Amino acid sequence: MPNINPLGQKLDMPNAEVIFYPRLFQPPASTQLLTDLLNQIAWKQEPIKIFGKSVLQPRLTAYYGTQGYTYSGVKMEPLPWNEPLLQIKAKIEPLVDTEFNGVLLNLYRDGQDYIGWHSDDEKDLAKGAVIGSLSLGDSRRFIFRRRDNHQIRAELNLSDGDFLTMGGDTQKFWQHHVPKTAKSTQPRINLTFRVIK
């Protein structure tokens, strides 16, 4: 059974375990974390493989932790945990009763940066382990759709300090994405903490 914290709200999504913790981090702590991560993370625009072709990702990324991870055909070697990441890890791990050994970071420089439809179902992820996702900075839409019926959707607006967990069968039955938007002009960082085998 997942640890359901009273702070969290379970989303009404069949075959999914998505729990939303609004404003888990608040200013000034969230603002300081955003600044520290913008400055202290080794951000890169990495290529990924789509249908065998190498294309640059439409956002900047980085990967930290203790365990390597293969994502969209790219093997990522982790950089060691740094101070802001350890601070976040220390707050979220007791909340979800999980020890994370990797974090994938995405930097959306503005509303032109996005992430396409996907499920976090890479074979390197420990089966059944929860994924913890923290958003900092500008608000963006985060949309789910069912894999077997793309018309069935659920949506959240993820704002500064919001935390979300995806567990159970979420990745088996649902995909998610962050679309482009003209409304966002400021950076947003998303961190997905993972348990890698």
Ligand SMILES: O=C(O)CCC(=O)C(=O)O
């Ligand atoms: O930016 C987000 O909120 C989602 C990031 C994501 O889907 C991923 O890293 O797999």
